[in-house]
Amino acid sequence: MGTWNNFCRELEKAGAFLDRPESPLDEIDRAEGLRYLTRLLRVGLDLTLEFADPHHPALVSAQEAHFGDGGNTADCVYLHAVIDGRSSYRLRGTRGEAPLMEIGIYDGKIGLDPVSKRIDAVTEAGLVVDEHGEVDVRIGPGFADNAGPNVLHSDATTRYLFIRQYAHDWRSTTPATLSLELLDPATATPPPLTLAVVEDALDRSARFVHDAAVAWAAVVDNTRREPANVLTPVPDGIDMTVPTGHRYAFGHFDLAEDEALVIDFRPAEVPYWGLAINNYWFEVPDYEGTSGQVNNLTAQPDAGSTVRVVISSRDPGVPNWIDTFGHRVGLMVFRWFRTPLPVPEIRTRVVPVASLAASAAGI
Template sequence: MNGRTIATAALGQFKKARVAYLKLRGQTPDTVAEQRVVSGTSWDEFCDTLKSAGAAIVFPGTPTDPLTQAEGYRYLSRLTRAGLEAFVEYADPRAPVLRRMIHETAKMGSDNPDNHYMNATIDGTLDYRITGTRGTVDYLGFGTQEGNYGEGGQMPTTGYVEAADLEIGPDGRFELILSATEHEGNWLSMTAATGLLIVRQTFADRSTEVPADLHIELLAGSAAPEPLTPAQLDAGLGKASLLVAGASMLFAKWARDFQKHTNELPMFDPERSTKAGGDPNIIYYHSYWRLGLKEALVIDSEIPDCDGWNFQLDNHWLESLDYRYHTIHVNKHTATYRPDGSVRIIVTHRDPGLPNWIDTTGHDCGAMSFRWIRATTHPQPRTRVVPISELAQLD
């Protein structure tokens, strides 16, 4: 067994021993949770863990300028909001709700500006059905995962299926069964450890494409959530705070490591990406960028046969820059192509008047990502930093 498996087994044994000990003392996990909530211990530990998450803001390699630090603390607040919604508000797998955990004001892990992410809390020992309409969004994928970033930084995929592989009616309607045992027709696999559904809707043109309209239900019959219990609150606060601490530290380490190849775009290890919850059908090129006021990052790449691609800029915390108001990414639809079908992307602090310009939005450094979706080949994007004054003379 690997270290993570051993640790998980040990944790399971510890929990069983703790339950047995409590029973000997005439207590149960529920009564202990009641005591923790009434005494304020649950809240105190939640706050203490949030405070400890501030270690990510001063992690080695982190810029200390006011903008990066301000965004860092905002990032922790955003993670807190996302964690509370995931583990307190929408934590009942018997009453699942598809909702947006990651969006324009809650971001993590180099979130894709072209994506409309949706999540639902599920239980791998239960069966679910998704119904809805396909819409016209360019790419639609469904994945099941176990774990979360507060539990060792791993979110391995337990099943994945794309709309292109589903049977969809002529009116665009379809249904998809989620279960641990194989099911006829449209089926998304799970394991007993599955706890999360993620839906990725990737737009090529947000102005014209219609997103899928989706609903999830428990096959045995979804119901309204039961009244909140102290045990649910105690567990939810703990998981939410661990998500903040775990995710912030995980991506702080990624940002530090990416700086080893600043202004380059090496391929990210696909196995590492999938274990961290990435789409298994995407090849990522994660890195770091840093530019002076008079410098430009030039990225040239051939475009393979693929379902989609894009390039984006992030801040140091691996949050996509504000794509609502600025051009911080380019994709297969928005790009201007060169005569040979390749693309040249220009990153500068001010618009140089050239195609495929990416705005740094007042940042002088951060993370960046290039991705191919279901590509037949994976060409290596080529990068170079040049003076802005020389852009017009480049071949």
């Protein structure tokens, strides 16, 4: 069948991405790269076929342990939906317990659309929650500017709803339970599936696999051009997809099996900071565990309020250890959220793992 053959040819182009000179050659990175392409395909099919009708919207998970498109953190629960900015929607349900939350609408999604700029957003600071813990948010083009705090103003370019919920420990935090409905439904039930819809979805999802991989790899490759084992603050105001009030420092580690990266900084009191590693494909290596990241509630500072984080392939027996999960090289992301304060000074040095283990043992 021509449609399926075209789909497979587009996927073959996406697979060639793994053979770029910049792509890593280690077996674990190659294996994760192949798996990453399958995960991108799942996201692409969700957004172009399974949940793609903005007139019968579905709010679904955007990133989890077993699928996603990159740039995520295990401290965040992500939800998304395809919408039409010319229509009006109602988002409602329980607020949940996440300390930080942002509901944003965009003119596209990275990898799927030419641009991805935030059109409007509301965070936990402006979101009104009733006495029962419920939220009711309206999204659309026809609401007055004084319609209230829980209103997001869309325009004809708006096509994507993205919700982020950040918590320090999801094992003891309840996420929001939300539903999305169209306020001006054209039909009560979705129309019958057509060949044209499927053909377009297969074409767009296959191209998404390639384009999303290229977009996120560009971030990683740019970071890897800088010196290894250093975290560098990202300048403010360079990307409208960044959540409100968020700052970052990026870097990459490059460590031998017997080496450890020691990271020292003294953070101010802020709503959230977190330090995590990702693989080359910008995926979280330990999504459901606690060994791949630390944050301002899980970290153990010293008596002088300095936090020391250690990244290594072997557990040196010290607090705030981040496991590399078999990766010799990987991405580091420091998140510094909901504060006007600049990213703190971050000092790094590479030491033998044995020296840390000996120190921890009191030798």
